[in-house]
Amino acid sequence: MFEIVGKKELTHLVWQIEIKAPRIAKKRKAGQFVLLRMNEQGERIPLTIVNSDDEAGTITVIVQEVGKSTSILGGMKVGSSILDVVGPLGMPTHIENYGTVVCVGGGIGTAVTYPIGAALKEAGCKVISIVGSRSKDLLILEDEMRGVSDELHITTDDGSSGHHGFVTDVLGEFIKEGLKIDLVIAVGPIPMMRAVSEVTRPSAINTMVSLNPIMVDGTGMCGACRVTIGGENKFVCVDGPEFDGHLVDFEELVMRNRSYFKEEKMAVEEYTYHEGTRCYDKKGDD
Amino acid sequence: MDPKEIRERMKIPRQPMGEQPPEERVKNFYEVPLGYTPEQAIEEARRCIQCKNPICVGGCPVGIDIPWFIRLIAEGKFVEAARKLKETNGLPAVCGRVCPQEDQCEKVCIIAKKGESVSIGRLEKFAADYEREHGEVTIPVMPNATGKSVAIVGSGPASLAAAGDLIKMGHKVTVFEALHKAGGVLVYGIPEFRLPKKIVDAEVDYLERMGVKIEYNAVVGKLDTIDELLNEGFDAVFVGSGAGLPYFMGLPGENLIGVYSANEFLTRLNLMRAYEFPEYDTPVLNGDNVVVIGGGNTAMDAARTAIRLCPDEVSIVYRRSREELPARVEEVHHAEEEGVNFRLLNNPVRFIGDKEGRLRAVECVKMELGEPDDSGRRRPVVIEGSEFELPCDVAVISIGNGANPLIPQTTPDLKLNKWGNVIVDEETGRANKKGVFAGGDIVRGGSTVILAMGDGRKAAASIDEYLKTGKW
Numbered sequence: 001m002f003e004i005v006g007k008k009e010l011t012h013l014v015w016q017i018e019i020k021a022p023r024i025a026k027k028r029k030a031g032q033f034v035l036l037r038m039n040e041q042g043e044r045i046p047l048t049i050v051n052s053d054d055e056a057g058t059i060t061v062i063v064q065e066v067g068k069s070t071s072i073l074g075g076m077k078v079g080s081s082i083l084d085v086v087g088p089l090g091m092p093t094h095i096e097n098y099g100t101v102v103c104v105g106g107g108i109g110t111a112v113t114y115p116i117g118a119a120l121k122e123a124g125c126k127v128i129s130i131v132g133s134r135s136k137d138l139l140i141l142e143d144e145m146r147g148v149s150d151e152l153h154i155t156t157d158d159g160s161s162g163h164h165g166f167v168t169d170v171l172g173e174f175i176k177e178g179l180k181i182d183l184v185i186a187v188g189p190i191p192m193m194r195a196v197s198e199v200t201r202p203s204a205i206n207t208m209v210s211l212n213p214i215m216v217d218g219t220g221m222c223g224a225c226r227v228t229i230g231g232e233n234k235f236v237c238v239d240g241p242e243f244d245g246h247l248v249d250f251e252e253l254v255m256r257n258r259s260y261f262k263e264e265k266m267a268v269e270e271y272t273y274h275e276g277t278r279c280y281d282k283k284g285d286d
Numbered sequence: 287m288d289p290k291e292i293r294e295r296m297k298i299p300r301q302p303m304g305e306q307p308p309e310e311r312v313k314n315f316y317e318v319p320l321g322y323t324p325e326q327a328i329e330e331a332r333r334c335i336q337c338k339n340p341i342c343v344g345g346c347p348v349g350i351d352i353p354w355f356i357r358l359i360a361e362g363k364f365v366e367a368a369r370k371l372k373e374t375n376g377l378p379a380v381c382g383r384v385c386p387q388e389d390q391c392e393k394v395c396i397i398a399k400k401g402e403s404v405s406i407g408r409l410e411k412f413a414a415d416y417e418r419e420h421g422e423v424t425i426p427v428m429p430n431a432t433g434k435s436v437a438i439v440g441s442g443p444a445s446l447a448a449a450g451d452l453i454k455m456g457h458k459v460t461v462f463e464a465l466h467k468a469g470g471v472l473v474y475g476i477p478e479f480r481l482p483k484k485i486v487d488a489e490v491d492y493l494e495r496m497g498v499k500i501e502y503n504a505v506v507g508k509l510d511t512i513d514e515l516l517n518e519g520f521d522a523v524f525v526g527s528g529a530g531l532p533y534f535m536g537l538p539g540e541n542l543i544g545v546y547s548a549n550e551f552l553t554r555l556n557l558m559r560a561y562e563f564p565e566y567d568t569p570v571l572n573g574d575n576v577v578v579i580g581g582g583n584t585a586m587d588a589a590r591t592a593i594r595l596c597p598d599e600v601s602i603v604y605r606r607s608r609e610e611l612p613a614r615v616e617e618v619h620h621a622e623e624e625g626v627n628f629r630l631l632n633n634p635v636r637f638i639g640d641k642e643g644r645l646r647a648v649e650c651v652k653m654e655l656g657e658p659d660d661s662g663r664r665r666p667v668v669i670e671g672s673e674f675e676l677p678c679d680v681a682v683i684s685i686g687n688g689a690n691p692l693i694p695q696t697t698p699d700l701k702l703n704k705w706g707n708v709i710v711d712e713e714t715g716r717a718n719k720k721g722v723f724a725g726g727d728i729v730r731g732g733s734t735v736i737l738a739m740g741d742g743r744k745a746a747a748s749i750d751e752y753l754k755t756g757k758w
């Protein structure tokens with residue numbers, strides 16, 4: 001059992017959660033993730049480790065409620081426990097002093113960009129960050145990102161903060177201006193990562209993206225997380241999650257992530273309905 | 287035994303085992319064979335003529351004293367029979383169910399020469415079930431602690447067998463399992479209707495009561511590496527991490543929605559209980575037409591699991607003919623009874639999807655058997671122009687597994703063969719690295735439960751010797 005020791009709402013339906021997991025806290029490196037199973041009936045869902053505190057023995061995850069499992073987690077209180085947390089999984093980000101790195105975070109993806117940015121900064125890179133979201137109140141980790149960046153640029157789709165437009169606008173400007181970029185790291189919604197990869201492709205700027213397919217075991221045993229990278233089959237849980245954005249078959253990833261569309265909807269409906277009645281029943285018993 | 291008695295005994299017919307009728311069992315996940323009654327077990331046990339030189343024992347990879355345990359059953363001493371079994375085989379309830387007996391102990395049984403062999407496997411299952419169901423499982427008296435401790439990677443049959451022996455030798459044993467449940471393929475691969483999970487749970491519980499510590503959610507290599515385990519106080523490590531890397535075929539369309547590896551399909555259903563969705567949260571796609579590719583036991587398990595989800599049709603597509611099917615005859619028989627359609631001498635060439643990327647058909651070609659290949663089996667050859675489309679919305683690829691790469695990746699100095707399997711000394715299970723032993727599928731590639739257990743026991747004996755003498 002893994003106790004939740006801290007929780008705060010970052011924006012609507014996005015939670016930052018601290019979990020007691022001393023062994024994982026000791027080992028994790030930037031770019032790695034955990035799989036969580038909330039309860040006996042639960043599925044195993046992957047979440048990036050955003051931060052860890054070796055002394056306190058805790059890891060931090062940021063979760064956006066999008067379906068049943070993430071909603072259950074979002075609804076858990078400090079002091080309650082998650083049944084299973086396994087990790088740290090995946091390959092850590094390769095950290096070295098690359099020179100100038102542009103870290104792009106889109107929406108909840110910023111939760112993944114942040115630890116990578118922090119590690120790169122510590123390795124001596126010049127870190128330029130571009131953080132985008134739909135609007136101002138959906139921005140997360142703005143202060144944290146500022147803390148690890150030499151420059152921070154904000155973009156919002158509706159113009160409520162920073163540049164009015166997309167992260168790719170700002171990145172495109174840099175490239176046009178002739179800024180020497182040694183590496184771009186982009187994490188966010190799949191369309192964003194694909195767009196970033198397209199922007200950097202003509203000038204062949206090294207571009208890393210972090211992929212989020214559906215997973216089951218997370219140990220390379222099932223192949224659910226397979227993606228096509230440069231025409232080859234790769235398992236994101238053991239070979240990734242980071243890959244060269246110029247080689248990723250994004251279309252296939254988008255398609256495969258829709259595999260259980262019907263079932264996911266049903267799960268949420270059942271959950272809302274059943275949880276409702278269950279609560280009612282409990283009241284009746286009291 | 288006097289000749290008259292032998293003749294009498296040889297007249298007893300093989301006792302049939304009751305089974306759930308096919309039309310019932312395809313609607314549930316309960317175990318298919320019902321097991322012997324005590325009367326049937328005694329009658330079957332009496333068919334064994336108690337050979338002085340029992341050749342059946344040589345057919346069992348762990349050398350169980352077969353006539354002895356069968357005699358105890360014949361005498362009605364069921365609990366004693368189970369204990370006798372456990373002297374050599376820690377998981378008789380499992381092996382009695384899943385061993386390919388017809389190729390091992392029962393194949394060489396002397397009675398088989400004149401008719402049908404003694405049902406050694408069924409008797410083994412009977413004794414073990416009897417002991418467990420009557421609450422007769424007792425913890426042996428444990429020896430004094432040796433002060434040595436052993437780390438075991440994985441909790442499949444190889445590891446469970448090693449753990450059981452090592453704890454009884456007085457060593458401290460910690461099992462590290464990546465998943466949230468112990469048993470390896472026994473819990474995530476082999477379906478409930480062949481091996482009820484409560485049986486594996488009972489065996490794991492027994493080990494824990496003897497003092498084996500099991501750490502779940504512990505991926506060795508990602509948490510501690512093998513080197514770290516050795517540096518942090520473990521005196522030896524046994525690697526039983528299995529062959530959990532699914533092979534795909536590299537065919538066009540293989541990543542369409544609805545194409546599964548057998549591992550994924552079975553894990554969703556067994557470990558994650560997708561057949562109880564939405565009570566359990568993990569879904570599995572439920573097709574109208576399911577096509578399972580391959581002809582081994584895994585393919586039979588996938589097909590028989592699929593048919594319990596009530597699709598219109600489940601087919602097995604296999605490129606050779608019936609004779610070459612690698613699966614156990616009994617499993618093929620069960621699959622056929624349950625309505626699985628065998629499309630033999632067929633081979634898939636590509637998967638076809640709709641515009642959303644959902645699988646809709648698999649294109650196959652017909653094959654014929656040509657000259658024998660290296661393996662001595664006749665090589666299947668494509669019949670030109672025989673392409674046809676098989677409608678299908680779920681396909682399960684069951685063409686085998688490779689070695690799980692996690693341990694090799696994080697233990698760079700561990701010697702592997704070209705398939706990624708750990709190389710060990712056959713006699714002792716020693717790897718090339720001091721203090722490290724390995725066994726089961728990570729060494730053999732896909733193999734059997736009993737061979738994995740045999741490896742575990744052999745390694746336990748040499749670990750014990752290494753810990754006592756310190757000699758490598």
Ligand SMILES: Cc1cc2nc3c(=O)[nH]c(=O)nc-3n(C[C@H](O)[C@H](O)[C@H](O)COP(=O)(O)OP(=O)(O)OC[C@H]3O[C@@H](n4cnc5c(N)ncnc54)[C@H](O)[C@@H]3O)c2cc1C
Nearest residue numbers: 045046047048062063064066067068069070212213241264
């Ligand atoms: C390596 C990795 C790291 C991740 N890190 C984070 C993280 O730090 N924070 C976070 O909030 N989420 C993260 N995700 C995504 C997260 O795992 C999914 O949101 C979660 O599994 C959804 O489960 P659910 O039951 O709540 O929703 P479901 O009911 O399963 O799905 C609801 C909706 O989410 C979409 N969805 C399903 N699975 C994924 C997925 N893997 N990625 C994106 N969308 C998905 C579905 O298409 C559907 O529209 C990560 C995924 C991976 C593979």
Ligand SMILES: Cc1cc2nc3c(=O)[nH]c(=O)nc-3n(C[C@H](O)[C@H](O)[C@H](O)COP(=O)(O)OP(=O)(O)OC[C@H]3O[C@@H](n4cnc5c(N)ncnc54)[C@H](O)[C@@H]3O)c2cc1C
Nearest residue numbers: 440442443444464470471475506527528726727733734735
């Ligand atoms: C579907 C299917 C049906 C089968 N049917 C039969 C049958 O009827 N009869 C028969 O005799 N054999 C059968 N087999 C084969 C048999 O199951 C295997 O040969 C046997 O389970 C191998 O045992 P093992 O202990 O080597 O490994 P496994 O059973 O594979 O267990 C390995 C365990 O190690 C864990 N692990 C892996 N890496 C790590 C790590 N780094 N850290 C921690 N844990 C780790 C895994 O999660 C797993 O739990 C079948 C196999 C399959 C797939």
Ligand code: SF4
Nearest residue numbers: 346381385390391407
């Ligand atoms: S363990 Fe397997 S091979 Fe050995 S006696 Fe039992 S059924 Fe036969």
Ligand code: SF4
Nearest residue numbers: 334335337342395396
């Ligand atoms: S060979 Fe057959 S008859 Fe002889 S001891 Fe073994 S099981 Fe009994």
Ligand code: FES
Nearest residue numbers: 218220222223237
């Ligand atoms: S999640 Fe199963 S192989 Fe990656």
